Amino acid sequence: MSVTAPAGFRAAGVTAGLKPSGRPDVALVVNDGPAHAAAAVYTQNRCAAHPVTWSRTASGDGVVRAVVLNSGGANCYTGAQGFATTHATAELVGELVGAGAADVVVCSTGLIGEQLDRDRLEAGVRAAAAALAADGGADAARAIMTTDTVDKQVHVAGEGWSVGGMAKGAGMLAPALATMLVVLTTDAEVTAGDCDRALRAATRVTFDRLDSDGCQSTNDTVLLMASGASGVRPDPAAFDDAVRAACHDLAQQLVRDAEGADHDIAIEVRHAATEDDAVEVGRSIARSNLFKAAVFGRDPNWGRILAAVGTTSAAFEPHTLDVAVNGVQICVGGEPGASRDLVDLEPRAVQVTVDLHAGDATATVWTNDLTHAYVHENSAYST
């Protein structure tokens, strides 16, 4: 499992003392080659954190030798001192693993607006470098957790090559990513262009369609590194499929561990005029606090679904809309259909299907319900 399952990678996770909890908080993943192709996607938030600013440049040339990740602080809105911390971290990692700082990606997660303790962070990076191991993937996966209750790892096998990965994120899952750090590795012999194509195609239909609470993070990063160590050059379509499968698996793990969630909700929008329309409608429903609170209350309140549909610019006629919840067609042609009482919302998995009767496009957006635990966890986070 995880980032060290493909050949050519070592990883480690250590405790640097950045987290008050004393749990592991610094992870390092190194690509030992022979190749160092890479691609990454980052948050679209205009208030991006310093590590994102740094890493955009570092990964921009398609070459990444290592990625260092810390929990215990986002290093966002921390001014020149904060950027210097990111820069120094990259320099130190480069020195320790024999690479240039410009080939080191840095990821941080935690509270915004607080300086990282640079001494502790640097000591942690040194400890991680010393602990690097070909079976260190699980340790690394644990060191990037914040409010995650479980670590998240994946391994997708190809023919003689594979894709591994780890992710953290348990809230702020929103369009175009959200305090979500994902590192994917592969030993396939692929170019940076292959990585970029596969990663963008995969994130578009996986991480980009998670919308746990509509809040977009300042630190999101999804990085794919390719070592070429298998010596196998996969068919591009097979590689794309494997990367997408890895992203899908990690995305579902993120939804299942969303902060305080009681239900995992898949919203499938069918027969939209365009895929964009389908995504817009799905996201609008996923962001309706009223709908999400209703699911928490085991209440199949389809009026709240249609009220959310009505706020979109998607093509549809109100009197032709159908809504099913967990297989029960409770709204047909914009009127009450089967009885709400037939809908069982006790299971954690909830399937909402909205039929727009406007075309042939389909998309699914994933979200969670709005619960007391969500409010509790997010009202007590920084205090």
Next chain:
Amino acid sequence: MSVTAPAGFRAAGVTAGLKPSGRPDVALVVNDGPAHAAAAVYTQNRCAAHPVTWSRTASGDGVVRAVVLNSGGANCYTGAQGFATTHATAELVGELVGAGAADVVVCSTGLIGEQLDRDRLEAGVRAAAAALAADGGADAARAIMTTDTVDKQVHVAGEGWSVGGMAKGAGMLAPALATMLVVLTTDAEVTAGDCDRALRAATRVTFDRLDSDGCQSTNDTVLLMASGASGVRPDPAAFDDAVRAACHDLAQQLVRDAEGADHDIAIEVRHAATEDDAVEVGRSIARSNLFKAAVFGRDPNWGRILAAVGTTSAAFEPHTLDVAVNGVQICVGGEPGASRDLVDLEPRAVQVTVDLHAGDATATVWTNDLTHAYVHENSAYST
């Protein structure tokens, strides 16, 4: 106070039995003239309820004789039968007050996707017509309450004329209105054009800037009726000011009574390049569940404010942003400013000020915090 404070209006509120609670649920407000000028604004939700569809036409010619309002059911997504109920209600009111049905506005609020009990509704309308009184405004204001904990009334005096009003709404307060029914009355001698100008200008900076939970209702209606009974023709600016003051007062009453709220939050965005930018930024912050949960937790987590700012398309540079909460400048130039510990979030009123340093425009958006009580109330609404 209320809709019968201006001369020329009678009102009533009665119990028709539409609400399981047995509380009053049908209100009637009649304009006895001599004039019957009116204007209205409605929800922008494309899934509008039948009463909205009816009333858009009824008020479209600038003449309204009466408005009938029911709680206990939204009459939305109820098909042809639902529209027939709205139509029949308007016909009955017209017959009872000596007007054409086409001059009767109908408003409904409650659960979506359930038929109204037409027999009970009609009996209620007859009882309300029989109970019409020149001091019936308070009864009417109570009959439109749903989850409101207090009735909401206003009276703004001009020189020899005045504006009265009532409102219901305690959730779903969102852009471009939200299950919010507002009836304003005036005895000023004004035209339908005056009403339209004053009402649009007023709602744009009051009701349209409430964003309690980002959910837009299917039934919102704000109606202004003018009787001309004072015989006084006010200066247009004075009339506009009075309508805006009435709307502002009612909007603040709505925020203070938002479902489950613990704090009322005013988000002032200063030095925006345009007023639209200021509103976009304010609304983005108002919709951040993470920010709203932090306020509930008395946590001045300004990182969540800036993360929300970063999702907008407004003109700004991240490193020049300032944020103050309750007067404490906790972020200056995109870096930590005064200590978070200085911010007292115990009082119900919270003032957030974001300075974009990008121009001269300012706007304020009002919202509430995200609380356990919000989740509780909205997870148990229809069950």
